[in-house]
Amino acid sequence: MMLAIGDPGSIPMESLESTSVREFELSFRNVSYGVKHKRDRTHSVILKNLSGSFRSGRLVGIMGPSGAGKSTLLNVLSGFKKNNVTGQLMVDGQRLSERRSRKVISYTQQEVCLWSALTVEESLRYAAEFKLPRTIDPQQKDVRVRELLHVLGLASCADTLTSSVSGGQAKRLSIGLELLSDPKVMLLDEPTSGLDTVAAYQVLAHVKQLAARGRVIACVIHQPNSQQLLLIDDLYVLAKGRRIYSGPTGEMVTQFARFGLECPVSHNPADYGMHQTLYAIEPSRYIFYFTALEVASLDQEDERLKRLMLEEEKDIFDYNPPKLMVEKSFDGSYQRYALSTLQQLGVLLQRTARCTLRDSYQFKARILINIAIALITSVAFYNTGNNADRILANTAVLIINLYAIFFTSIVSAVLVYPRESACFVLESKNNWYSLRAYYLAKIVVELPTLILSSSVFFLIVYYFTAQPFEWLRIGTFALVCLMFGWISQMLGLLLGSVMSVQNSVFVSILIMVPASLFSGFFVPLRDASVLLKPLLYVSFVRYAFEGAVHAIYGFDRADLECPEVFCYFRQLKRFLEFVSMPDLAYRYDLLALLGWIVLLMGAVYFSLRRRIKQD
Ligand SMILES: Nc1ncnc2c1ncn2[C@@H]1O[C@H](COP(=O)(O)OP(=O)(O)OP(=O)(O)O)[C@@H](O)[C@H]1O
8 A cells, every 4th residue: 555645644554553552762861982093092972961761652863964863863762882881771761671672673774785686575574584583484575575565665675686676675575574573772873865755755654653552663864845844843963973853843943043043043145045045945954953953063162052951951851750660561472583593594594595595696606616627626737546657646736635625615605704793793682583593593594505516526526536435435535525625615705794894804814824834735734843743733724635645545545556676655644754654643633623613713703703792
């Protein structure tokens, strides 16, 4: 059903409402936020001593000039920003813990983060799967998705991939994803930016209806027109991180006038002309918008503004909230996630499978690169496997095999992961699913890709370079390749989760080049300097290389063929002494690789957890 302008009541809200919620209030007291500048060790205050209360049933508009701290305030209230924040967040006068605030507050940021391989409708459907409880039947979910498509004006692009929609459509979709679960408190950062007047009105009207049904909704709003202003019940106006107004929209101008801040505030004749013209065209927009912005943009030394700010800071809490227990009023039956971990895992796997099948470029490229390198290696080292005269060349095959696995695994992870992890952080902070479910899904999805891509390489090279066709050797070699590939993959995910694509690529090269030195192939343990030796003992490349050498030449392999009169390395014992691996212990290599896997998997987990927790 399309929403008619000027008729917000026509929004089909009934099915979007699950239960009626009693009135409540989200309030914050003495909220300050500062940043330390690393370069000159100075400290800037971004939000100073802000207090206020947003009541359910009323749509709150947060206004102020660019850089006033509007987005920062929403980041702080939503819990997205936690470091260097002081103050209290309360529901009905009861302090809201961090965990609890995550349960009740949803936040739609200015930047959109969408899965590029999904269509608009699919994105909403997956959001519905994650955010709506299983008790809601699929038909009802379908109705909600369809309603949102219409209300947000996305019906015409429902089947378009999110990578192809316009900026405004992407913005509306990102709001829709959060609207689906009908959260108790919604903080929206510029929900109308990028939208035309009609769409902006529709979004605001929809949001107002949600507020009217007992939600707290606060949104940063830029340049609202008179119709949009009529929808905004309360205004919270910021100037350089300080509050200059909080209260009903209609009373703002009067409040400013009490401090001699009457419109127009500036007396530049040129500006005055502009003011007059604007006033003639659209009086209400002129009064609210220009008054708010002009006052907020005044010099902080302006006496009138100073008095106004002092008054606002003095009069922080005129509302006396009822002392209700948050537990009873809010959390009684409120679950952080709509689905169990297992159910979350199921939906995550479904979504990833769909994205991978649709956007299979990365996967195909990885397989093709592996085949190409495998064929080149096979041509270069054809039939070396059982030739004692070419044993060094054959050892090179083993190390090339490991490098190919390393680079294809790490590069595909660092290229794709930074963007994916940004979406994960956003969805996770908004309680779509837990880190545990996401991490499990990631492992389940990555493992088959890794097995397939490294097996392709390994099998081609193994066959054409004539390595021994014994199941024990094939199995042990494959296991080393797989574990090494998993280490590379985890390293890629770790880099991708903590840094940008560019930095991850540089760092992965920085890791691998010295790691080659520590493989034991170029500098055997015996010849390593005192400085190099400790690095060889911890190098995962060395353990993988040793494991591979053991798989191919260990386990009491018979002497090699010698096509010449004399081959020094015909007896494998001599070769193993030469590469400084006389007493090979395959299981120790596996144990060391396993240790690395556990370490890196833990590191990836904790780095993702840190990202969810940090600002
Ligand atoms: N981590 C940070 N380090 C340094 N400065 C910061 C940091 N976070 C915010 N700021 C500064 O705080 C001020 C407020 O930023 P914020 O993004 O909240 O403004 P805004 O009112 O939302 O602006 P806009 O309307 O342009 O989006 C800006 O001057 C910004 O540069």
